[in-house]
Amino acid sequence: MSTRHTVIAVSVILALAIVVAPWASSDPDGLERVAEQHAIAAAETPVWEHAVLPDYQVPGVARQGFSTSLAGALGTIGVLAAGLLLGRLIMRRSAADR
Amino acid sequence: MHIPDGFVSGPINAVCGGLALIAVAVAVIRTRASLGDTQVPLLGMTAAFVFAAQMLNFPIAGGTSGHFLGATFATLLLGPWAACLVLALVLGVQCLLFADGGITALGSNIVNMGVVATALGGGAVWLLRAILPRARSCGLAAVAVGAWLSVMGAAAACALQLSWSGKPLAVLLPAMLGIHALIGIGEAVITVAVASMVLAARPDLLPTLRMPQPVLARV
Numbered sequence: 636m637s638t639r640h641t642v643i644a645v646s647v648i649l650a651l652a653i654v655v656a657p658w659a660s661s662d663p664d665g666l667e668r669v670a671e672q673h674a675i676a677a678a679e680t681p682v683w684e685h686a687v688l689p690d691y692q693v694p695g696v697a698r699q700g701f702s703t704s705l706a707g708a709l710g711t712i713g714v715l716a717a718g719l720l721l722g723r724l725i726m727r728r729s730a731a732d733r
Numbered sequence: 734m735h736i737p738d739g740f741v742s743g744p745i746n747a748v749c750g751g752l753a754l755i756a757v758a759v760a761v762i763r764t765r766a767s768l769g770d771t772q773v774p775l776l777g778m779t780a781a782f783v784f785a786a787q788m789l790n791f792p793i794a795g796g797t798s799g800h801f802l803g804a805t806f807a808t809l810l811l812g813p814w815a816a817c818l819v820l821a822l823v824l825g826v827q828c829l830l831f832a833d834g835g836i837t838a839l840g841s842n843i844v845n846m847g848v849v850a851t852a853l854g855g856g857a858v859w860l861l862r863a864i865l866p867r868a869r870s871c872g873l874a875a876v877a878v879g880a881w882l883s884v885m886g887a888a889a890a891c892a893l894q895l896s897w898s899g900k901p902l903a904v905l906l907p908a909m910l911g912i913h914a915l916i917g918i919g920e921a922v923i924t925v926a927v928a929s930m931v932l933a934a935r936p937d938l939l940p941t942l943r944m945p946q947p948v949l950a951r952v
Contacts, residue, residue, distance in 0.1 A: 640934065640935060641774065641778070644782075648778065648781050648782045651785040652788060656788040656789060659789045659791075659800075660790040660791055662790070662792055662796050663798065664798050664799060665793075665797060665799055665888070665909065665912040665913050665916050666734045666736065666891060668796075668797040668912060669908045669912060672908065673900060673904060675740055675895065675900060679738065679739045680739035681737065682738040682835060682836050682837050683738075683832065683836040685829075686829065686830055686831055688830050688831050691831055691833070703788075706831070707785065710784055710788075710826065711784055713826060714777075714780050714781050714822065714823060714826050715780065715781035717780070717822055717826060718778070718779070718819065719773060719777035721776070721777075721818065722768075722772075722773030722774075722777060723773055725764055725818075726765065726770050
């Protein structure tokens, strides 16, 4: 991919996570709504206790909008890095096969 | 549509966990065979886009929101196998870092959004492209239908998992499908919009939607 296109794409993606995400609707999503309406929601029992950015908020950051933006930025960069790493791991093995 | 812990019974989560593991393993093997080295950055960026876009809940009817899923979009860019990996990666990160989706339900979520949605969306686009005229508008219509179907399929699979855990399917299925019919429209709109932008800037990234030059000139 050309550098220019890469920079534009990554900038747009980060802008979505940082600028737009705080404005996202906080209404329950489709599954949550169905779960509420049909007495399933009460069954929720969280198991994993080590989420560092639970509910897309940074613990300790008071302003909710800024917290969401920061969590979104960290998550986006993290997923980007993880995806690149995953891709390289997969492709490296196939290169070794050849 | 991220299922939390406790919604789906242990045995169903375990079965779906096994299915998800198999799907991811096959996806890794098939991705090695079909993805080029130059597409690794694309995989990373697609995953980042799906993650960011999934944060953007939009309101639909009755105090309910929906969000983008991205299975069809990822399939258009990377093919179904790499798309499955993208969704699995995003779901895994969302679960572990953001407590979005239960860890015991991760397999179920991957089956719904990484396998069912990807297969249905990709399959629908492929089939429609084969039978519709080869015009840009038809290509984008196929994308819209595929995107909508991918959300509906994931919602149906989710309803099935919930019903196998003891809740009535006759009630859950219409409820999930009804609400996700609306969310699916959002998915279709977003997928078509982003695909159009990519098609305009880098048509080489969307081989499924590529058209021979004369047709594109006429449209």
